[in-house]
Amino acid sequence: MRKVFKKVVATGLALSMLLGMSACGDKNKAGDTASAAGNYKSITTTMSMESGTLDSAGITSYWWWSYTSLATAPLVELAADGSYKNILADSYEVNDDMTVYTFHIKEDANWNNGDAVTAADFLNTITRALDPDCGNGYSTMLLCIKGAEAIYKEGADISTLGVECPDDKTIIFNLTEPTAYFMDLLTLPVFIPTHRELQTETNGPWSMGEDMDALVSCGPFYMAEYVPNQYCVYKKNDSYVLKDEIHLDEVKTMAMEDTQAIISAYKTGELDIATADYTVLEEYDGSDELVKYVATTSNYELFDITKPPFDDVRVREAFSISIDRDAVATACGTNYIGTSFFVGTGVISKASGKTWSEEAGGELLTYDVERAKELLAEAGYPNGEGFPTVTYKYPSTQIESDIAQALQAQWKENLGIEVQLEAQETQVNISDRRAGDFDICRMQWTADFIDPYTYLSMYRTTDSYNDNGTNCSEYDALMEESNKESDPVKRYELLHEAEKILVADYFWAIPVVNRETIVLMNPKLTNRIVDPSRGNIRTKYLDIE
CATH class of the missing domain: 3.40.190.10 (Periplasmic binding protein-like II)
Incomplete structure (x- = not known):
């Protein structure tokens, strides 16, 4: 080969x-x-x-x-019926208080060069991902493991990590507390094995x-x-x-x-x-070549809240509630829907079996141009007068261009503010966002696992994906409490409350559209x-x- x-x-x-x-x-x-x-x-x-x-x-x-x-291959993957299918795992056990997960790796699990897949391969990924300089946006998903937070944030010795490898084919995760979504985390990059000898140089030539x-x-x-x-x-x-x-x-x-x-x-x-996209719907209507399914993808915009003008919550709210989200969706095509939810509206709740938006019982935001103008005037920019030049950065794809132009037109008409547009190569856009080099930046997130936590965790104060400087002890406390809550109904109530703080109280992010995926x-x-x-x-x- x-x-x-x-x-x-x-x-x-x-x-x-x-x-x-x-x-x-x-x-x-x-x-x-x-x-x-x-x-x-x-x-x-x-x-x-x-x-x-x-x-x-x-x-x-x-x-x-x-x-x-x-x-690549994970220990397990999520099946359509909500169960977990063993991939590299042969079997696993969970203790009564759900703080110790023991996985037995299949004896015939090998790399394509003939080497055995061992517990050390999983540990190789985990220990490298706990280096704060690794650049991995998922490193904080390891912090549910005992000792991981002190290693990642304080430089504690790796020997204090709560991962045991008693033999080549057994790996044990000791968690700091019950984590309702731990099995879902196992398909994330930081839990995927990398070869213990060949793939040790983080971001290396290989x-x-x-x-x-x-x-x-x-x-x-x-x-x-x-x-x-x-x-x-x-x-x-x-x-x-x-x-x-x-x-x-x-x-x-x-x-x-x-x-x-x-x-x-x-x-x-x-x-x-x-x-x-929607342009093929009429041509392929009724054809078995057309496949449609609800995406768990949320398109939203981030403000740099660390400096003017978006350090003022009144400005952020004005920009958010002056958007007619249904009109933006129409500009994108019939497979897009406007949304005021940060979490993907189609995510199914483990508490109620309803979609996230159905469970919430109503929209988080109301389109209100008059209120937006009042807020902008209170912030010192009546009818947009004196507002500094700001730029919206986005990937240079057609759909993102459609969204950008729709937003630009609405902010101009409703607020009197001319937002500059800057289309970028995808990698440049990501790099600028990660570096905090933006005024307003497009962000898109597709669920890594079916739980609201995959969206909401990013804007905890210390999260590695917190690209816009969100810092709120109230929000952090809600997210931490949701991790400890074993009752799914109470846990989802906490997560809905956290989303409201993010989107409708402090307006750190602007949810705009969700979509239905169209595939030929x-x-x-x-x-x-x-x-x-x-x-x-x-x-x-x-x-x-």
């Missing part, structure tokens, strides 16, 4: 050669590819342009999520695809070929513990972001799967399983009819 890393390839040639390998302009290429090469099954899909690294303990962003869906021998996989596929910012080729990993559940031999992922270009590539047979899929692709945690199709399980 020779691995190839290509650094310099002419873009046009590389794309045409890769697509030509299986497409040939035929819309039903997946089935044709399989029949043309015996039982060899290959599909082509897309990935976001590169951002971050492939290191589970390092800087994880869009590229990592594309990679992990194919080439994590950028530059050392393919070190980029070993314990998941369904391994990365066999990679051309930066162009494409990746993944081959089936015959060492994977559940290889019999994997039907594809190869997955090619093209680096593409423009939605219309992706749709066009699907129509010409260059892609088997395409994340589309080759009709010959079967076994379409949706990940209930992240609201996307699990490519690894697909088959060809």
Whole structure:
């Protein structure tokens, strides 16, 4: 299984050669590819342009999520019925007070180079992620483990960490207190194993695809070929513990972001799967090529609250309640809905079985232009007069441009304020946001696990994803109390209260829209399983009819 890393390839040639390998302009290429090469099954899909690294303990962003869906494996994953399916875990036990989780790793769990997957591989990721300099936005999700907070925040010795490895195939997590969502955390980057000997350099060359021998996989596929910012080729990993559940031999992922270009590539047979938008709904209405499902994605805007003018809560409220969210959604297309909720409206409550918005019993914000004008005048900017120049930064995709222009127009009309727009490459936008270099910045969050905590935890004072300087002891206390609460009804009440503080009391963030995901899929692709945690199709399980 020779691995190839290509650094310099002419873009046009590389794309045409890769697509030509299986497409040939035929819309039903997946089935044709399989029949043309015996039982060899290959599909082509897309990935976001590169951002971050492939290191589970390092800087994880869009590229990592594309990679992990194919080439890594967790201890367990969430099934559609809410149960947990064992992946690398053979079995597990939880003590009575839910503070000790013991996992037994499958004896036949191996890396694709033949090395055994051991408890030390999980510990390798965890200990590196507890280095505050690692750049991992999920490090704080480890702080439920005994000793982890003191290690991460105070530099305590790693030997005080409450993770035990009594033998190669057993790992024990000792938690500081019951954590209702701990099993859900196990699919996050910081709980994904990395090879204890080959992948120890955080954000090192291996994590950028530059050392393919070190980029070993314990998941369904391994990365066999990679051309930066162009494409990746993944081959089936015959060492994977559940290889019999994997039907594809190869997955090619093209680096593409423009939605219309992706749709066009699907129509010409260059892609088997395409994340589309509302423009395809009429054309594909009634077709089994059209797949729709509710995303757990929230689009919202962040203020830099550390300096004027957005250090004034009156200004933040004026900007928020002067937005007609339904009008913004209309500008985006029929698969978008306006929302005043920070948590994804479609997230199902473990307390009531209702969606998050249904359980809340009403919107958090009211569109009120007159009140917005009053607030702005109270803050010293009547009709927007004297308001400093501010810039809204956003990724340079069509949908984000639509949102940006709709917001700009409403703030101009309703507040008399001309907000400058700055479209950026995705990686630049993320870097600026993480560095706090913005006035207003687009943020999007897709649930990592089905619990409101995955959204709300980011704006605790010390959270590594707190990019806008939110600092509120009241909010922190509610989030901490929710962690300790074992009654799901009472716990969700606390989380609803925390969201209200975030969005409707202090206006640290502006929720704007949620969306329904629209996907076009080759009709010959079967076994379409949706990940209930992240609201996307699990490519690894697909088959060809």
